[in-house]
Amino acid sequence: MKSSIKLTTYLNAVLVYLILFYSTSLFAETFTETFDVNLGGQLTVKTDAGSIKIETHDEATIELRVKIENQEGNEFSYRHELSNGNLTIIGEVERKRSWVRNLKVEFNLLIPENYNVELNTSGGSLSIEDLTGELNASTSGGSINIGNIVGDVKLHTSGGSINTDTVTGNLDAHTSGGSIKVTIDKQLTEDAKLTTSGGSITAYLIPDIQIDINASTSGGRVRSNFEIDGKVKKMSVRGSINGGGPKLTLKTSGGSIKIKEI
Numbered sequence: 001m002k003s004s005i006k007l008t009t010y011l012n013a014v015l016v017y018l019i020l021f022y023s024t025s026l027f028a029e030t031f032t033e034t035f036d037v038n039l040g041g042q043l044t045v046k047t048d049a050g051s052i053k054i055e056t057h058d059e060a061t062i063e064l065r066v067k068i069e070n071q072e073g074n075e076f077s078y079r080h081e082l083s084n085g086n087l088t089i090i091g092e093v094e095r096k097r098s099w100v101r102n103l104k105v106e107f108n109l110l111i112p113e114n115y116n117v118e119l120n121t122s123g124g125s126l127s128i129e130d131l132t133g134e135l136n137a138s139t140s141g142g143s144i145n146i147g148n149i150v151g152d153v154k155l156h157t158s159g160g161s162i163n164t165d166t167v168t169g170n171l172d173a174h175t176s177g178g179s180i181k182v183t184i185d186k187q188l189t190e191d192a193k194l195t196t197s198g199g200s201i202t203a204y205l206i207p208d209i210q211i212d213i214n215a216s217t218s219g220g221r222v223r224s225n226f227e228i229d230g231k232v233k234k235m236s237v238r239g240s241i242n243g244g245g246p247k248l249t250l251k252t253s254g255g256s257i258k259i260k261e262i
Contacts (some may be wrong), residue, residue: 001169002186004048009201015174016205017040017104019135019225023106027066027068027069027070028067028068028069028126029067030065030066030067030068030080031064031065031066031068031083031207032063032064032065032066033063033064033080034061034062034063034064035061035062035064035080035082035087035208036060036061037060037061037062037082037085037086037087037111037115037126038060038072038084038085038086038238039096039112039115040112040114040115040116040133041084041086041087041091041112041115041116042086042087042115042116042117042118043062043086043087043088043091043109043111043115043116043117043118043140044086044087044088044118044119045088045089045091045107045118045119045120045121046088046089046090046091046093046107046120046121047089047090047091047092047105047107047120047121047124048076048091048093048121048122048123049076049080049091049093049103049105049122049123049124050076050091050104050105050107050121050123050124050233051105051106051107051121051124051126051127051142051157052104052119052121052124052125052126053106053107053108053109053126053127054109054110054111054117054119054127054128054129054131055108055109055110055111055129056110056111056112056113056129056130056131057110057112057113058112058113059112060112061110061112062087062109062110062111062112063079063109064089064107064108064109065107065108065109065229066091066105066106066107066108067104067106067108067187068079068103068104068105069102069103069105070102070103070104071105075093075094075103076091076092076093076094076103076105077091077092077094078091078092079092080209083254084097087144089107091105091107091121092210094226095131097165098134100177101119101180105124109254113130113131114132114133115130115131115132115133116133116134116135116141116151117133117134117135117136117137118135118137119136119137119138119140120137120139121138121139121142122138122139122140122141123132123139123141123142124141124142125137125139125142125143125144125145125160125252126139126143126146126157127144127145127146128141128144128145128146128147128149129147130147130148130149130165131146131147131148131149131150131151132149132150132151133150133151133207134151134152134153134234135149135151135152135154135155136151136154137156138154138155138156138157138226139156139157139158139160140157140158140159140162141158141159141160142157142159143157143160143161143162143163143178144157144160144161144162144163144166144175145162145163145164145168146163146165147162147165148162148166148167148168149165149166149167149168149169150168150169151168151169152169152170152171153167153169153170153171153172153173154171154172154173154256155171155172155173155174156173156174156175157174157178157262158175158176158177159175159177159178160175160177160178161177161178161179161180161181161199162179162180162181162182163180163182164181164183165183166184166185167182167183167184167185167186168184168185169185169187170188170189170190170192171184171192171194172192172193173193173194173195173196174193174195174196175195175196176196176197176198177196177197177199178196178198178199178200178218179196179199179200179201179255180194180196180199180200180201180202181187181201181202182194182202182203182204183203183204183262184203184204184205184206184209184220185249185262186206187208187209187210187245188209188211188245188246188248189210189246190246191246191248192216192246192247192248192249193248193249193250193251194248194249194250194251194253195249195250195251196252196253196255197253197254198251198252198253198254198255199252199254199255200220200252200255200256200257201215201250201251201255201256201258202257202258203248203250203256203257203258203259203260204260204262205241205259205260205261205262206261206262207227207261207262208240208242209241209242209245209256210241210243210244210245210248211229211240211241211242211244211245211246211248212239212240212241212242212244212245212246212247212248213226213228213238213239213247213248213250214237214238214247214248214249214250214251215236215238215249215250215251215257215259216235216236216237216238216251216257217235217251217252217253217254217255217256217257218248218253218256219252219253219254219255220235220236220252220255220256220257221234221235221242221256221257222234222235222236222237222250222256222257222260223256223257223258224237224258224259225259226259226261227241227242228240228241228244229241229244233247237257237259243247
């Protein structure tokens with residue numbers, strides 16, 4: 001009985017020690033900066049880790065807030081360069097190794113609504129508010145959610161869903177594991193692709209859009225609210241809509257495809 005009590009006391013002591021150790025070794029800090037930029041300029045963010053959230057306003061400034069949390073401190077740093085009204089931000093894991101314990105990074109930016117954006121993160125979700133400008137966003141692991149974009153859009157994630165509000169421009173979206181849901185409210189001027197290796201695809205299009213459609217799934221059905229002049233099968237649709245035009249390709253290896261009118 002005494003040995004059991006001693007063992008319990010020892011384990012409790014070890015538990016208290018571990019809690020105190022990890023709580024005191026937790027590193028958390030938030031950095032904030034403001035930059036004067038030019039409307040219609042370019043924001044580029046490339047980071048080894050972290051989620052990126054972008055909100056917009058009608059001023060020619062960018063407000064940056066970076067929150068870094070980990071248990072060892074000084075493992076992640078960022079730097080920036082402002083040139084001719086364009087802002088570039090680079091985030092780096094300082095100790096190059098395969099695993100960094102409990103590292104959490106968040107980039108929050110408030111940028112001009114009239115601005116071009118290029119984002120690339122090796123791990124984290126991407127969120128972009130309403131924007132007028134070109135958008136190129138990619139992540140190696142996380143979802144992508146964007147608002148109303150007036151401009152051409154390219155989206156890529158290696159693991160997560162893609163959701164957009166209205167895109168007024170050409171669109172190219174791909175995910176290796178997740179669903180895609182997009183709205184296109186303008187006639188396409190170039191070919192567009194929506195592809196996923198595992199998930200459903202839903203595309204909302206303007207009623208008078210003129211496109212050639214190529215939609216296929218390896219595990220589901222293809223449904224269209226549009227009249228298709230071509231071959232319509234249960235798992236594939238190929239033909240023209242409203243006389244045809246640029247090609248819209250919709251492909252999934254596992255899920256349904258829905259083509260709907262706005």
